[in-house]
Amino acid sequence: MxxxxxxxxxxxxxxxxxxxxxxxxxTAPQSSSPFYPPQTSQxxxxxxxxxxxxxxxxxxxxxxxxxxxxxxxxxxxxxxxxxxxxxxxxxxxxxxxxxxxxxxxxxxxxxxLCHAHIHLDKPFLLSDSKFSDLSITDGSFDEAMTLTTAAKERFEEEDLLRRGRALIEESLAFGVTAMRAFVEVDGTVGMMDLDAGLKLKREFEGRCEVQIVAFAQLALFSGRNGGEEVRRLMREAAGREGVDVVGSTPYVEADLDREKQNLKWIFDLALEKGKMLDLHIDYHLDVEKEPLVWDALEVLREVNWEGKAGKSVCMGHCTRLTLFEESEWRRLRESIGSMPVSFVGLPTSDLYMMRTQDGRKGTLNVSEMIEKYGFQAAVAVNNVGNAYTPQGSSDPLSVASLGVGVYQAGTKKDADVLYECVSSRAKHMLGLAHSxxxxxxxxxxxxxxxxxxxxxxxxxxxxxxxxxxxxxxxxxxxxxxxxx
Missing domain, CATH: 2.30.40.10 (Urease, subunit C, domain 1)
Structure with missing residues (x-):
């Protein structure tokens, strides 16, 4: 009463x-938005x-x-x-x-909760007044790359810290205590994104465990100087104190041979520096193109990953795998065997970006991968408020909720699995203690x-x-x- x-x-x-x-x-700083701090220097x-x-x-x-x-x-x-x-x-x-x-x-x-895969240097580009002229016009992947490249040319420490801090604070409010955060290393930003990410990692120590991924979004063997500058910077970044993971994007290379070079180089770097590895891989829906995941597993065997006590390997996106037949799923599970390989589905981004000419869309059916085939897998937010993913928030549970419809996974048991995919399963894949x-x-x-x-x-x-x-x-x- x-x-x-x-x-x-x-x-x-x-x-x-x-x-x-x-x-x-x-209380949060006063601004015109309940989530974003004012556009002032701090x-x-x-x-x-x-x-x-x-x-x-x-x-x-x-x-x-x-x-x-x-x-x-x-x-x-x-x-x-x-x-x-x-x-x-x-x-x-x-x-x-x-x-x-x-x-x-x-x-x-x-x-x-846990972000198994989130980009710390690129959130809120669509709502930040500094980048207000970089708006979406056709919604394609190529346009997203172009807009993000243009934004990166304007990055400064102030806005990297401001936007990254906002992302972590919002995530904390949603219940996130751990995250794997990608920061790009290349000739445009140099080490600036990485430096900002490492500062934020230290700033939130004790409140949120931030795993930093030194990430090569650009090609390692194609483009300007054959990728030599990116390789040099990535090697330096991988040796930095506070960097937990290295990662690359083989599909941006000019041809299959260089995609395989990319794989071999980044695997060798991870072993040399004792880092975990996280790949953006097979991000397409071309049934005529053989999935690179088979080559990645072959490289793991060639470098004797398990024998050399290689740390965990995570593969994100992998939309090409949605075209697999059941026999291919079973072959993949057999090929992985006991190797520490896991997958992250990113449905918010995948469903927005990945579409064929006949309208087909795809994102990993993580529920089925876990329940039917026994893979280590999770789901994650990926991007927040940029041209790759204009919709959505930094709440991992919003992705789990999306999975109910996308995967037709509506039972209470399904809900348990989806929750674990943004909590205990995600932390396990990141090598973290978990409840x-x-x-x-x-x-x-x-x-x-x-x-x-x-x-x-x-x-x-x-x-x-x-x-x-x-x-x-x-x-x-x-x-x-x-x-x-």
Missing amino acids: AGAYLAAAGINLDEEMSKIQFGSLP SSSAVRPPLSRALTKVLGVRLPRKPSSTLWDVSISDGVVEAVTPHDPAARLGLRPTSSILDAHEAFLAPS SLDLLPGEPADFVLFEREEVAWRTKKSIAEVVYDPQSRRRTIKGGRLVA
């Missing part, structure tokens, strides 16, 4: 109680907001794989789950503003809390509900600390 009375007066009781317990969270060494105090317990939550009618208390110690026990209402009594105990008020708690949907003792205390809605019955109570309809206020916990 009190809640209803206060709501009628414009007061959210849960929100006010939360402020009393934890204090107001930092220091490239902006101070990271202080972390909230550590939590020892989260009270009264609903949990995945538990009956939605039950409530639980999650105890945390040294950044990991210590215990999950039936909710004790008495634990709420006498809570103080300085308490390390968070009363969740029957909200839904699940493992935190399962069972939230077992010893797993990292990295969570997203889907808060109570004003209309009580609309409050999320299951994984299926947050995948079907991701819209919800969220709080983010990393290592047992409230970080967003």
Whole structure:
């Protein structure tokens, strides 16, 4: 009754109680948009907001794989789950503003989210006034390359940090605590994008784990000087402290021979520098063109990747594989065997970019790849607000939700898999510690809390509900600390 009375007066009781317990969270800079900071210069060494105090317990939550009618208390110690026990209402009594105990008020708690593949240097180009003249006119891949190249010629540290910071902050608010972030290295931007990415990685340390990919979007063996400059820069970048992954885009080479050269060179570089590898590969729908994935697997065997303890290899896009027959899928699974190879579907970008003359579109059916064939796979956002992907947001759950329709994956089991594709499966592919949907003792205390809605019955109570309809206020916990 009190809640209803206060709501009628414009007061959210849960929100006010939360402020009393934890204090107001930092507010975003004032601007004409609720998401983007004003177009003013700010220091490239902006101070990271202080972390909230550590939590020892989260009270009264609903949990995945538990009956939605039950409530639980999650105890945390040294950044990991210590215990999950039936909710004790008495634990709420006498809570103080300085308490390390968070009363969740029957909200839904699940493992935190992860960007398995996102571009940190190219977000928000369509909404940033600095690039307002670079608008889409025909929506083709070639146009996207042209517009992005033109934008890169104007990149400066200030806007790289501003846009990258906005992307990470928004992602944190959605529940993301880890991401694999691509930054380009080439003759146009030199090391500028990489330097900005490494600064942001340090700035958000403790709040969001940012894996930096030194990425060759341009050809390594075609174009200007036969790609020599890009190779030189990539070799330098791969040796930088803080770079976790190297990657390339073989399909931009002038012919198949140079695509194979690209593969061999980037595999050798990853082995030499001890880095993980992430490829943009087979990004087309040409049934007449043999998929390069077979060549990539052959190179893995030639360089003795497993024998040399090569780290994980991820392949993104791979839209050509959507034309596979069942026998080809089974052959691919056999060819991979025990090698640490995984795939990332990027449906938001793929469905916008990839189309044949007869109108056919394609994106990896990640649900089927996992359930039917046993691949390691995930889905991810890829781009936010640029010519490659003008639509969508930085919320990984929006991609999982899109998968329900694209993959016709609407069961509760499907929803669990799709959620894992932007959470535990994605983190596993990135080589990161992760929590399962069972939230077992010893797993990292990295969570997203889907808060109570004003209309009580609309409050999320299951994984299926947050995948079907991701819209919800969220709080983010990393290592047992409230970080967003």
